[in-house]
Amino acid sequence: MIYFDNAATTFPKFKEVYEALEYAGVNYAFNAGRGSYKKAKLILDMIEDTRSKVSKLLNSTSDRVVFTSSATEALNNLIYGLIKEGDEVLISPFEHNAVVRTLHNINAKINIIPFNKDLELDEVKFKDLLVIKQPKAIIISHISNVLGYMLPYEKIFSIGKKVNTINILDAAQSLGEYDIDINNIDIVVFAGHKSLYAMFGVAGYLNLTNVSLKTIKVGGTGSDSLNLDMPSIMPYRYEAGTNNSIAIYTLNKAIDVITKLDIKKHKEELTNYLISKLKDIPGIKLYLPKNSLPCGIVSFNYKDYIANDIGSILADDYDICVRTGYHCVPFLNDFLDLNKNKGTIRVSFSYFNTFAEIDKLIDALKGME
């Protein structure tokens, strides 16, 4: 199997992560608890150690790291905790349904940040939009899960701060692999099982500037039980129920591994190679940013074929796994005209992909000519 669906979840994981899963299943499957039995204290220490490792990825501190079960849950809790009906919010055309459907669900006013067809920010229109809408928040991806496009988040957030927007960066496709300049960012969302190479069950956000949030996920905290409100102490105020210590331990060990590697560089080389090869195939339409390199994710179509039909042939005849369709990005179709192909064919890389795998994909596509 050739696996090119790493934007959905990275596969394989590092051997240290598989070992961590197995070890934690036996040794760390307890509820964390201060002032309790040894195992409970051990779990608490391990979780706090992981929190510290996550915080260091963004030069922050442990108390700013809130764990959730998924990036979807993180974005749900953040948006419900911050935005109310009628609030103006700016997002990019590349945002995922974890953001868009959540905003839509509470009837927030969704405004799309203007980009041109070359994926360049239209700064003038963007500034106009900011002045007119005075949005409460800007929520954008660091790297688009469809196009691999790295958004100019520094520029967008610094301009936004002039009207005091709360700036949220969805780094589900990047934290762990790509550096993030936290200047002007209030909150960063991460997904453990994607660019951080952990197992399912751990994700979260860093509330870097301690933005005030309503509590959404509430429940038992193992302390302060008689208080009907969540305890005030950070980050526990935003974590209810049993932490998934097994998944958290896989993240702990994954961070140790990935911080020693230059995964970004390898993905850049793979991306360059894939694009150069795809450009040689007649009938391939690439969706590329004009002035930057996609970051490990490339979307394309082949002639007028339905993207999913190409995906099925690649899967069934070549055992090559790609993702096809609209990739949970509802405004993409307004931005790129994808009706004919019903979405795109998406190739997304991880540390484990090779140039030889790309050659096999290229041969497969050429075989369809």
Place this chain on the structure above:
Amino acid sequence: MIYFDNAATTFPKFKEVYEALEYAGVNYAFNAGRGSYKKAKLILDMIEDTRSKVSKLLNSTSDRVVFTSSATEALNNLIYGLIKEGDEVLISPFEHNAVVRTLHNINAKINIIPFNKDLELDEVKFKDLLVIKQPKAIIISHISNVLGYMLPYEKIFSIGKKVNTINILDAAQSLGEYDIDINNIDIVVFAGHKSLYAMFGVAGYLNLTNVSLKTIKVGGTGSDSLNLDMPSIMPYRYEAGTNNSIAIYTLNKAIDVITKLDIKKHKEELTNYLISKLKDIPGIKLYLPKNSLPCGIVSFNYKDYIANDIGSILADDYDICVRTGYHCVPFLNDFLDLNKNKGTIRVSFSYFNTFAEIDKLIDALKGME
């Protein structure tokens, strides 16, 4: 280590569950997807097979089973999806903060179902309360996580139905081990890592009567991406983001094991034995229902000692793990007078506990005299 904190999470798990964790980490850590590559289809089939196994525990159907990451998330989503500010809701005095804090968080009107000090339902007062409040919902535990008390849910729910309450049973401490009569129940909540002996990361609810719920958890569903609402098809309407297929597979295998065993009987025997032994120790105060046997969970105190101090001695000197305090049940203190002891000492059993372990606990407690 003697582990008596199974109401928090069962430990150990069955060897089939450890094997499932290891296997799924390598083989099932993919995103589920119809019409995609082989692994994605395989995950989807496995998840649907697990859904079917869960549904059979309550003679229901797969489409009624919604998976969440934890019982807390299930209760959050249900309450937010069903109850709005000012709605009258009835709960028992034994409900967990996953219920109470969630109701409090949206300013629902919380009414406590009247029980007397012998843990008997006061039927007359209960009926009066129903008539006066005309509550939208009744939310009660099947088995109290503090007292092991099995609530008379059949009676409560059948009386409630006369004023058309939506009846929700929190079976976090029971599904998989205890039978549930689903007559008059609308929704049953379960926790994978407790009485179902799965790993962290899978829980959920069965919407047995298809109660209409607002969507709370929203995000990507891998299909219908251009629709800003969640897809209408059940149960996918209520599941956003990547399912935790690793945890779900451990639940799949756990159900195979536990449905072949009579765990209830073993826990009853342990409970009887523990109570009889505790009654022999002067200074032990037991919190027992008058006319029924606690179900695998026993709460007690020892003289006027702070519960947590006894817990610490048991942990540090005897390597016995119990839970102490208020157990995330805020109204318990109004019901039982626990101020002096600051909560209770709670022993909770699983299939793996033995009579010999109970003897060691009894010896330890006697050693403190």
